[in-house]
Amino acid sequence: MSLAQSLSTAQRRSSSGALVAWLGVAPFFVFAALFLVFPSALLIVGAFQDGTGAFTLVNFAELFTPSIRAAYLISLEVSAASAVLGAIFGLLVAYAAVGGGLPIWLRSAVATFSGVASNFAGVPLAFAFLATLGRAGLVTALLRNELDVDIYRAGFNLLSFWGLTLTYLYFQIPLMVLIITPAVEGLRREWREAAESLGAGAFDYWRRVAFPVLWPSLVGATLLLFANAFGAVATAYALTGSSLNIVTILLYAQIRGDVLHNENLGYAIALGMIALTALSNIGYIWLRARADRWVK
Amino acid sequence: MNRSTWRAWTVIAFAAVYFILPLIATFEFSLRLLRGQYSFEAYRIVLGDAKFQASFLYSTVLAVLTIVIGAALVVPTAYWLQLRLRKLRPVAEFITLLPLVIPAIVLVFGYLHLYNSSSFLPLTASERGADALLTFGYVTLALPYMYRAVDTGLRAIDVRSLTEAAESLGAGPTTILLRVILPNIRVAVLSGAFLTFAIVIGEFTFASLLDRPAFGPYLQLIGANRAYEPAALAIIAFLVTWACMGLINVVGRRGAARRTT
Amino acid sequence: MAFLELESLRKSFGATTVVHDFSLSIERGEFITFLGPSGCGKTTILRMIAGFESPTAGTVRFGGDDVTQRPASQRRVGMVFQSYALFPNMTVARNIAFGLRIAKRPEPEIKTRVEEMLELIKLPQLADRYPYQLSGGQQQRVALARALAPRPQALLLDEPLSALDAKIRVSLRDEIRALQRRLGITSVFVTHDQEEALSISDRIVVMNEGKAEQVGAPAEIYNNPKTRFVASFIGTLNILPAKIVDAGRGLLSVNGQNVATSRKLNGAKAGEARTVALRPEALSLDLGDGANTLKGTLEDVSFLGAIVRMKLRVGETLLSLDEFNQPSLKLPERGAEVAVACSPDEVIVLE
Numbered sequence: 001m002s003l004a005q006s007l008s009t010a011q012r013r014s015s016s017g018a019l020v021a022w023l024g025v026a027p028f029f030v031f032a033a034l035f036l037v038f039p040s041a042l043l044i045v046g047a048f049q050d051g052t053g054a055f056t057l058v059n060f061a062e063l064f065t066p067s068i069r070a071a072y073l074i075s076l077e078v079s080a081a082s083a084v085l086g087a088i089f090g091l092l093v094a095y096a097a098v099g100g101g102l103p104i105w106l107r108s109a110v111a112t113f114s115g116v117a118s119n120f121a122g123v124p125l126a127f128a129f130l131a132t133l134g135r136a137g138l139v140t141a142l143l144r145n146e147l148d149v150d151i152y153r154a155g156f157n158l159l160s161f162w163g164l165t166l167t168y169l170y171f172q173i174p175l176m177v178l179i180i181t182p183a184v185e186g187l188r189r190e191w192r193e194a195a196e197s198l199g200a201g202a203f204d205y206w207r208r209v210a211f212p213v214l215w216p217s218l219v220g221a222t223l224l225l226f227a228n229a230f231g232a233v234a235t236a237y238a239l240t241g242s243s244l245n246i247v248t249i250l251l252y253a254q255i256r257g258d259v260l261h262n263e264n265l266g267y268a269i270a271l272g273m274i275a276l277t278a279l280s281n282i283g284y285i286w287l288r289a290r291a292d293r294w295v296k
Numbered sequence: 297m298n299r300s301t302w303r304a305w306t307v308i309a310f311a312a313v314y315f316i317l318p319l320i321a322t323f324e325f326s327l328r329l330l331r332g333q334y335s336f337e338a339y340r341i342v343l344g345d346a347k348f349q350a351s352f353l354y355s356t357v358l359a360v361l362t363i364v365i366g367a368a369l370v371v372p373t374a375y376w377l378q379l380r381l382r383k384l385r386p387v388a389e390f391i392t393l394l395p396l397v398i399p400a401i402v403l404v405f406g407y408l409h410l411y412n413s414s415s416f417l418p419l420t421a422s423e424r425g426a427d428a429l430l431t432f433g434y435v436t437l438a439l440p441y442m443y444r445a446v447d448t449g450l451r452a453i454d455v456r457s458l459t460e461a462a463e464s465l466g467a468g469p470t471t472i473l474l475r476v477i478l479p480n481i482r483v484a485v486l487s488g489a490f491l492t493f494a495i496v497i498g499e500f501t502f503a504s505l506l507d508r509p510a511f512g513p514y515l516q517l518i519g520a521n522r523a524y525e526p527a528a529l530a531i532i533a534f535l536v537t538w539a540c541m542g543l544i545n546v547v548g549r550r551g552a553a554r555r556t557t
Numbered sequence: 558m559a560f561l562e563l564e565s566l567r568k569s570f571g572a573t574t575v576v577h578d579f580s581l582s583i584e585r586g587e588f589i590t591f592l593g594p595s596g597c598g599k600t601t602i603l604r605m606i607a608g609f610e611s612p613t614a615g616t617v618r619f620g621g622d623d624v625t626q627r628p629a630s631q632r633r634v635g636m637v638f639q640s641y642a643l644f645p646n647m648t649v650a651r652n653i654a655f656g657l658r659i660a661k662r663p664e665p666e667i668k669t670r671v672e673e674m675l676e677l678i679k680l681p682q683l684a685d686r687y688p689y690q691l692s693g694g695q696q697q698r699v700a701l702a703r704a705l706a707p708r709p710q711a712l713l714l715d716e717p718l719s720a721l722d723a724k725i726r727v728s729l730r731d732e733i734r735a736l737q738r739r740l741g742i743t744s745v746f747v748t749h750d751q752e753e754a755l756s757i758s759d760r761i762v763v764m765n766e767g768k769a770e771q772v773g774a775p776a777e778i779y780n781n782p783k784t785r786f787v788a789s790f791i792g793t794l795n796i797l798p799a800k801i802v803d804a805g806r807g808l809l810s811v812n813g814q815n816v817a818t819s820r821k822l823n824g825a826k827a828g829e830a831r832t833v834a835l836r837p838e839a840l841s842l843d844l845g846d847g848a849n850t851l852k853g854t855l856e857d858v859s860f861l862g863a864i865v866r867m868k869l870r871v872g873e874t875l876l877s878l879d880e881f882n883q884p885s886l887k888l889p890e891r892g893a894e895v896a897v898a899c900s901p902d903e904v905i906v907l908e
Binding site: 188190191193194195196197198199200201204208209212213293 | 607608609628629630631632633634635636638640642643644645646647655656658659660689700703704707713
């Protein structure tokens with residue numbers, strides 16, 4: 001075969017190979033279009049329309065009516081509370097498991113359990129907490145009978161803001177452990193030793209080296225936890241039902257046809273949610289890119 | 297044992313209490329159906345309930361479908377993106393991030409408006425159609441995890457060399473995918489599969505709003521109406537999730553051992 | 558009095574003993590290298606000096622001061638790691654200043670000292686860069702400056718060159734040595750690379766399986782290896798089984814041929830077995846006078862650029878023999894019977 005012939009064969013092979021590749025990835029992108037992009041686009045467009053299809057910003061104005069605004073506010077608060085607390089406790093657990101000088105089996109046990117618990121949500125979780133801290137719960141009864149402490153008389157209620165937050169922590173903390181463990185493992189032992197050889201104690205090391213290095217990952221993970229809590233439905237529905245009116249419950253009710261009788265407002269609520277979770281995720285990605293750069 | 301190890305154990309101990317106590321309480325509660333004695337009566341009722349069996353079966357079937365469709369979509373895509381269409385990779389990765397950004401409830405809201413009886417693809421009009429829509433929804437939910445698992449698996453093997461070796465021996469693209477690539481990423485696909493199973497079994501939002509008889513809505517129903525059975529269900533649900541994760545670990549460790557021999 | 562004294566150091570991890578009864582006295586300003594294969598315990602001893610591992614038994618003394626129980630942060634030793642370990646969130650200048658900041662020195666003093674150190678490592682223009690923007694060699698120099706800035710009483714280097722490219726390795730090790738001479742700081746260097754150890758050390762400690770096999774100056778270790786391990790670890794070595802013929806005259810029999818050595822064969826009786834070691838460069842095709850000759854079959858000839866390496870079979874052993882490449886060199890053919898010469902001084906007899 002001459003050079004020209006073999007070159008053109010190679011070209012033909014590569015272009016037919018490319019064609020096959022495009023055909024191979026097409027189903028994926030078609031699927032994504034049908035079941036991710038189009039529904040989202042519909043919502044985004046619909047949020048800017050009124051009942052007749054004309055362009056309007058009225059829906060966004062209505063987002064600020066007291067009931068809807070209150071729902072957003074509570075959602076934000078529960079998500080923020082469970083995110084921040086989840087981040088703090090998750091970091092403590094992750095650091096203890098990775099660097100605390102603990103046996104290796106414990107580290108993989110923590111990792112496995114975190115994988116399980118981060119998926120344990122919805123009715124089972126709600127019920128587990130009801131069985132523990134509900135009015136007839138095991139711990140409630142134990143505290144009352146053994147220590148004479150009635151937490152419900154003292155004002156605690158599982159079916160409340162803090163009760164929901166406490167329940168959310170059950171999957172938030174493991175999620176944090178899963179996300180932050182690579183970053184904690186990335187804290188190289190030599191940094192600690194170098195700092196020590198230069199005279200630094202534990203506090204100085206954390207203050208000057210470990211925290212600054214971990215900071216982007218920590219904030220990023222907190223944002224991810226926030227987005228995760230914000231989108232949760234089943235647990236809240238099972239635990240507090242409609243007594244604690246968070247956005248997801250609101251949207252859930254609206255979809256069921258109950259409340260708002262205004263489809264476009266529903267779109268706006270959904271869009272508001274997407275905006276908030278999108279911002280959180282963008283923040284997470286940006287911060288993770290920054291963190292990766294340092295630990296290159 | 298030095299001071300920092302002591303501190304670590306304290307943290308782990310507190311965490312263990314927080315995480316294990318609810319499980320113990322639930323289990324204890326689930327045993328109390330028969331007044332005055334501990335028994336597994338609640339479990340017997342639950343496992344014998346026709347609706348439990350039906351909804352668990354329904355969700356299992358849908359989970360398997362989701363895994364098959366998900367793998368069929370993701371494996372060829374990840375493969376070709378890595379082999380030839382590298383520039384499209386960020387697009388695909390962005391797409392797989394979308395289900396994490398767009399909450400499930402928002403997605404199903406979009407589905408209901410896009411695929412209702414008056415749209416180009418009236419999936420909600422019939423029961424089978426709604427089943428299909430639910431499955432597609434599950435595939436979407438599982439997409440980030442499936443894609444990440446398969447992508448990681450593909451990165452660990454030398455895709456280019458394997459493909460070229462197979463091509464030089466006369467294999468076509470389908471053969472390569474099914475008989476060369478897939479067996480080598482089996483561990484990754486299985487990990488994604490078990491994770492998908494765990495997600496689908498417990499899923500509530502989609503199934504409830506699409507009005508399908510899945511396990512999630514069944515859990516909610518029992519939880520609203522019964523006292524002791526939900527506790528038994530919670531324990532069962534936890535054990536199923538634990539089994540899935542355990543299988544991922546077992547499969548992962550066996551795959552790793554194979555690769556090093 | 559020696560400056561750094563290690564006495565009967567022992568380190569065990571559970572049932573495994575990694576360092577056995579190690580003792581050494583290091584003079585002030587000395588550059589001493591621990592050389593050995595992976596797992597020989599050299600890094601463990603270094604870490605015990607630094608304070609990152611506590612010895613199971615034994616003491617570490619700096620200038621008479623027993624620091625064995627003291628934590629690393631109070632020992633005032635500078636440490637340089639194989640992976641550089643620069644703090645990624647700080648610039649070069651802040652990295653170097655770290656030790657001084659911890660010691661709460663006044664800012665003007667810190668500023669001057671950092672500039673001084675940057676001049677010393679010849680990288681003043683990189684003061685505001687971050688570690689991820691530097692090459693490996695640059696990072697290691699900054700690590701060196703950081704360790705030296707707080708004026709430590711000793712400098713410990715844990716395989717600092719192993720992660721670098723070959724060329725940088727050579728230039729940086731010379732720089733490290735020049736710096737150390739200029740500052741006069743007592744230094745302990747750990748490496749598995751014998752060429753590195755030979756080129757920059759005042760003394761080398763050759764270690765194997767937690768014990769010191771030989772301690773001495775580079776030339777001493779190279780020319781007079783005491784044990785088979787040392788001989789084979791340092792440079793290439795030909796090892797031949799031999800029998801004593803006449804201890805008084807230094808005669809041994811190698812494969813039936815007599816070989817004379819100028820080394821002492823104290824108290825050896827005729828017929829006893831010994832091991833003879835010969836460096837490849839000690840053997841020559843040029844048969845001069847008064848030299849030993851060994852006959853064998855030439856099995857292989859390899860051209861290595863500046864050197865021609867030949868393999869000669871003498872009985873059971875395959876000898877390596879190096880000659881400088883010269884156009885006038887007439888090489889024998891494969892399979893030929895060849896005689897090579899070596900002077901009695903070069904015949905090493907091992908214990």
